[in-house]
Amino acid sequence: MPKKTILISGVNGQLGRKVKEALLHNNHFNVVGLDIDELDIISRRQVEEKLQEIRPDVLINCSAYTDVDNAENEKEMALKVNQKGPLVLAEKCKMFDTFLIHISTDYVFSGEGFRPYIENDPIRPVNFYGETKALGEESIQKTYSNAIIIRTAWLYSEYGKNFVKTMLRLGEERKQLGVIDDQVGSPTYAGDLADAINAITIQYFNDDDFARGIYHFTNEGVCSWFDFALKIQQIAKNRVKVNPIPTSDYPTPAKRPHYSVLDKRKIKNQFHIAIPHWEASLANCIKVLKKSK
Numbered sequence: 001m002p003k004k005t006i007l008i009s010g011v012n013g014q015l016g017r018k019v020k021e022a023l024l025h026n027n028h029f030n031v032v033g034l035d036i037d038e039l040d041i042i043s044r045r046q047v048e049e050k051l052q053e054i055r056p057d058v059l060i061n062c063s064a065y066t067d068v069d070n071a072e073n074e075k076e077m078a079l080k081v082n083q084k085g086p087l088v089l090a091e092k093c094k095m096f097d098t099f100l101i102h103i104s105t106d107y108v109f110s111g112e113g114f115r116p117y118i119e120n121d122p123i124r125p126v127n128f129y130g131e132t133k134a135l136g137e138e139s140i141q142k143t144y145s146n147a148i149i150i151r152t153a154w155l156y157s158e159y160g161k162n163f164v165k166t167m168l169r170l171g172e173e174r175k176q177l178g179v180i181d182d183q184v185g186s187p188t189y190a191g192d193l194a195d196a197i198n199a200i201t202i203q204y205f206n207d208d209d210f211a212r213g214i215y216h217f218t219n220e221g222v223c224s225w226f227d228f229a230l231k232i233q234q235i236a237k238n239r240v241k242v243n244p245i246p247t248s249d250y251p252t253p254a255k256r257p258h259y260s261v262l263d264k265r266k267i268k269n270q271f272h273i274a275i276p277h278w279e280a281s282l283a284n285c286i287k288v289l290k291k292s293k
Contacts, residue, residue, distance in 0.1 A: 004205060007056035007098075008033040009041055009089070010063030014160035015103065018194035019060055026198065028205075032056065036063065041085035047092045058201055060101045061089055064133075068107070069253040071129040082132035087139035094144045099204055101197060106153035106185065106218075108134040111257020118263045119151075119214040127254035137214070148200060149214045150193070150267075153260050154228070157190035158288050167229050168289065171238035181226035181244035185260035186218035189281035193217055196273050203271055211270055216262035219278035231279060235286045 006023055010016045011033030023031045032054055039050050041063045051059075065071060065081035086102055093100040107130035108123050125131045140147050156162035170177055196217050204210050223231075226244040233240055247256065267273060 003028055003030045004057040005030045005032065005054060006201065007050070007054055007059045009035075009039050009059065009061050011035050013062055013064075014157040014162060015155060015190045015193065016062035017159045018157050018190040019062060019197055022191070022194035022198040023201070026202070029201075039063075041089055042080045044088050044092070047088050048095070051092050051096045051098060055096065056098050058099045058101065058204065059089060059093055060197060060201075061086065062103060064103065065129070068127060068129040068256075071132065072127065072253040075128055078129060078132045079135070082129070083135035083139055086136035087143060090140045090143035090147065093147070097146070100140065100144060100147040101200065102136070102140055102147060102149050103193075104137050104149050104151045104214075105130065105133045106151060106260040106262055107257060108137065108151065109257060109260070111183075111259045113259055116261040116263035117216070119216060119266055126257055129254060130257075145212060148212055150197070150200075151214065151216050151262060152188050152193055153218050153262060154185050154187040155190055155193070156187065156285065158285060158292065159190075163187075163225070163228065164232055164282065164285060165289070167232045168236055168238075168286070171233045171236060171240045174240055176241045176243060177229065177233075178243045178245040178249065179226045179229040180247050180250055181224045182246050183256055183258055183260070184222060184224050186220070186222055186262065187228055187278040187282065188218040189276075189278070189285055191285070192219055192276055192281055196267065196271070196275075199271050199273055215267040215270070216264050217267050217273075217275070218262050218264065219281050220264075220275050221278045222261050223278065228278075228282075231282060232286070235283050236290070 071078035110124035
């Protein structure tokens with residue numbers, strides 16, 4: 001197979017960096033990673049110029065406005081990045097016949113249910129960030145059929161700002177922590193999501209029956225933020241006491257869904273992906289973070 005060119009937008013983010021690492025292991029891929037300084041996804045001119053220049057077979061969009069609380073105040077910017085950006089990418093990928101992989105979120109759901117959300121469950125976001133991501137999904141679906149949308153949740157890695165790194169720091173600085181125990185979901189290690197994206201990309205080039213559309217991906221297992229924080233401190237061997245608190249004790253500008261578990265049967269069946277349990281992946285990530293200190 002001749003080398004295929006894969007373009008990653010938002011390559012300096014915590015997911016973008018892990019996706020690049022995963023794809024670079026494939027000798028059949030020529031991987032190009034660009035961040036906002038070189039590829040601003042809301043600029044139609046810039047996106048078209050870059051696609052004209054690079055001619056990617058696949059574009060993996062890891063660019064997003066992800067600050068959930070600030071999105072309540074910076075609505076225009078959040079909307080531009082999370083809705084207009086995917087629309088622009090869909091338009092330009094259609095122009096160049098480039099397969100598009102876009103990352104979305106569990107926050108498109110209300111979180112009022114008590115069973116894992118499947119891909120075609122009703123969209124009902126409870127905050128503006130979720131609204132913008134839902135609009136981004138809709139923009140892609142209406143514009144371009146040669147695309148996959150992957151919803152994920154509670155993402156973390158060795159890079160950037162995330163819950164795991166914050167908890168590790170606080171675990172060393174404080175004697176006690178209060179962490180919310182009435183919001184439930186599945187942590188996702190960005191390295192595992194990157195491996196899934198790699199598997200999907202490979203199958204795209206090898207399978208005539210490749211199924212587009214929306215898929216869910218998180219690590220296996222379910223926990224609360226309190227359970228997650230407790231396990232982080234246990235693995236890190238920090239002696240901090242972690243106390244469970246209700247959401248009402250920790251008010252935030254943006255409302256959070258109480259139940260964010262995603263059903264992953266579709267992605268596992270379609271792409272034959274084995275997904276690690278969140279505790280195993282967390283231990284691996286913390287091991288890498290400890291080594292890098």
